[in-house]
Amino acid sequence: MSGRIPRQFIDDLLVRVDIVDLIDSRVPLKKKGSEFAACCPFHNEKTPSFNVNRQKQVYLCRGCGESGNAISFLMAFNNLSFVEAVEDLAAFAGxxxxxxxxDSDVDLPDKKTVSHVYDVLAGVASYYTEQLRGNSEGRQAVEYLKARGVSGxxxxxxSLGYAPNKWDALVARFDQADLIEAGMLVVRDxxxxxxxxxxxxMFPIRDKxxxxxxxxGRVLDDSLPKYLNSPETAVFSKSKELxxxxxxxxxxxxxxxxxxxxGYMDVIALAQFGISNAVATxxxxxxxxQIDLLFRFTSExxxxxxxxxxxxxxxxKATDAAxxxxxxxxxxxxxxxxxGQDPDSLLRAENSSAFMERIRNAQVLSDYFFENIAGQLELATVEGRSQLLAAATPSLEKVPAGFFREMMFARLQELAATRLAVDVGEKQARLKSKFNAGKSIPSPRVSLARKVIGLLLQHPHFASLVEREGVMLDELNFAGVELLMDVLQRVALEKPGNSAILLESFRxxxxEKAVKVLASLELDVPIGGEEAEFCGALRQLCKQAKEATLTxxxxxxxxxxLMxxxxxxxxxxxxxxx
Incomplete structure (x- = not known):
């Protein structure tokens, strides 16, 4: 389709880029046997369980289960879309x-438009910066910044700037249609x-x-609205950027x-006092x-x-969204x-050390949640406790399964002085069992079908062995045979050079989910013995399938x-x- 990235280019890119080099540039890896290891970038851990396989060109965390190829890593690590990840991978490869x-498609013009919008916005940002520094009218903005204690x-x-107080300042410098597309002009009826x-x-908003x-944009007097933001455009969404x-x-x-x-000035004021880890909605x-995006870069x-x-x-509202x-x-x-205080005024009244101490001593979300939701209720009464359950349960149901969720329900149970339908101890035990199972992927006993498909995904060239063994797949009937046939068909069509390319074809x-799991199976096969293991498992699988059909x-x-x-x-x- 027009404007789309050719599939062959993506496959070539996955061959060109070594996943070990890519990940090591972001997460330092150490050699560990035939693989490379590190502490997982997707969850907190003290013992490395994140492994990267150079031969297969895939990664797997045995703790949280995250896995995939180079494109998947960039999507997860940098919170990118598929196209953005491919573009970043291409940039890494140079x-x-x-x-x-x-001719019949419109994707290409759309892509050109989006790219051009970025260029226009970059040009406008430079123009505003020029106006702040070199335009006599911009002096009032400079004086405002000095009065707020903001240094040059x-x-x-x-990249702070100033928008001249004119109705047509941008039109004189940029194309009108481009400015409309970028949201910089207002079109009247x-x-x-x-x-x-x-x-x-002016505060330019830049993405990651x-x-x-x-x-x-902020006014320099008391007129309203005090702040004005760009509208939603092809490249800007207020709910997704920070x-x-x-x-x-x-x-x-x-x-x-x-x-x-x-606010914008809160971020600026904090940076002026040396606190450079702030962002604003x-x-x-x-x-x-926004919260998911931030958690890509920190755990707190x-x-x-x-x-x-x-x-x-x-x-x-932020708590509910979180x-x-x-x-x-x-x-x-x-x-x-x-x-009556904001970060700027409080920093001036105290100092940065005291402000940092406030940050370290901030109230944890669990205490804040229950303090606010139960604060006005009479928990000594049945009515008050039932109101607590009615108010808190729908919110806590939003929390993903895990120990935090179960402990929040346990706290609710304690406050309500009642036993909930959820058996917390039992669920914690199940979660612990599931978590530990995730650390030992796969289980010691792997079915023959999973072993065959797993080995095939990890070594796509084994597809030629199926024909050599004389296997007639259309005569077989076992759980997973459809997936096996699908993998073989994709290998025949795509001719993937490695596992990463084969995985990409299932995106x-x-x-996709089943393929990623099977491609990450640890099969305890000695190095060099994979082909023999595949052939042996395939023969045994065929034998079992035929015996089941015979019976x-x-x-x-x-x-x-019979028919x-x-x-x-x-x-x-x-x-x-x-």
Missing amino acids: VDVPRESA EVARDF DGKVYDRFRGRL RKRVVGFG YGLCELLEGNNKPERILVVE LGTATSKA LVFCFDGDNAGRQAAW LPCLRDGRQIKIMLLPQ GTPQ RLIEKESREG FEEKEVLRKLLREKT
């Missing part, structure tokens, strides 16, 4: 990403246009790939914790997408909100500032008789058996 084209270095690091941002201090995706994240990651791509604040409530988030009613409401993100190993704290299919046909014949075709199959199997 090659350009080609695009297919077809911080203004430079965040009569078709006339004017600059969206005028007379404002350092591209300008939108802007925030101001300051790009700048934070440039200085530290794996911070100990990330502080989530309410973009005028909307903190979203699950601290929500810092003003202590007024609006701040408390924002903190509660509950579905709270897997084991992740932590969220709530830090409500004193009434987005119903079989089924004999039983059916004695019970109700002509079934009789032929029975005769053939009886001849082979003798």
Whole structure:
């Protein structure tokens, strides 16, 4: 299809890039036998269980089960879409990403449009920076920043700018259609246009790939609205981006914790005081997408909100959005500032050391949750306890399965002084069993079908052995035969050079999950003995399948008789058996 990345290029890219080199550039690996190991970047652990196999070009964490090829790693590690991951992998390999084209398709123009929007926004950001530094009108913005204690270095690091107080400042410099596409112009009902941002201090919003995706603008007086954001565009969504994240990651791509604040100037003020691990939401409530994104880079988030009613409401909304993100190993704290204070004013009243101490001593989410949800209830009464259960249970149901979820329910049970239908101890035991099972993937006894498919996925060239062994798959009937036939068909069509390419061919299919699990199976086969193991398992699998078919046909014949075709199959199997 037009605009799509050619499949052959993706396959070639997976051959060109060594997954060990790719992952090692982000997560330092150590040689461990025939593989490379590290502590898993996707969950907290002290003993390395994250393994990368150079021969198969895949990775597997035996702790949390994350697995895949180089593209999967970039998608998970950097929270990228598939296309973004391919583009990053191509950049790592030093090659350009080609695009297919077809006259009947519109994908290519769309892709060009998106790319061009980034270029336009980058140009506008540079223009605003010029206006702040070199335009006499921009002096008022400079004076505003000086009055707020913002240094030239911080203004430079965040590429702060100024939008002239004119209706057509951008149109004189950029193409009108491009500006409309980028959300920089407002189109009136009569078709006339004017600059969206005028007379404002400008904050470029950059994504995690350092591209300008939108802007925030603040007035320099008391007029309203005080803040104005870019509208939703092809490259910008307020609920998915965070101001300051790009700048934070440039200085530290794996911070100990990330502080989530309410506004652009909060991030700037904190940076001025040497606190460079803060990001801000973009005028909307903190979203699950934003929280998931932040947890890609740290295991601890601290929500810092003003202590007024609006701040408390924002903190509660953030807590509700965070509950579905709270897997084991992740932590969220709530830090409500004193009434009438924001990060800037509090830092000036105290100092950065005292502020950092507030961050470290912030209230953990579990205490904050129960304190707020039970605060106004009379828990000494049955009515109060039932209200607690009714209010808390729907929220806690959002928490993913794990020890944190079960301990939250245990706390609820304790506060409500009742036994819930969920048997916490029993579920914890099941979870522990499941977690430990995940550490020993696979179980000691692997079925023949799983072994055959697993070996085939790990060594795609074994497909030629199936024909050599004279296996007639259409005559077989066992659980998994459809997947085996699918894998063999894909190998014949794709001719993959390694496991990573074969895995990629299953991306987005119903079989993807099963294939990833089977491709990661540890089969305890001596190095060099994989082919013999595959052939032996395949013969045994065929033998078992034929015996099962023979037994089924004999039983059916004695019970109700057979169709002509079934009789032929029975005769053939009886001849082979003798």
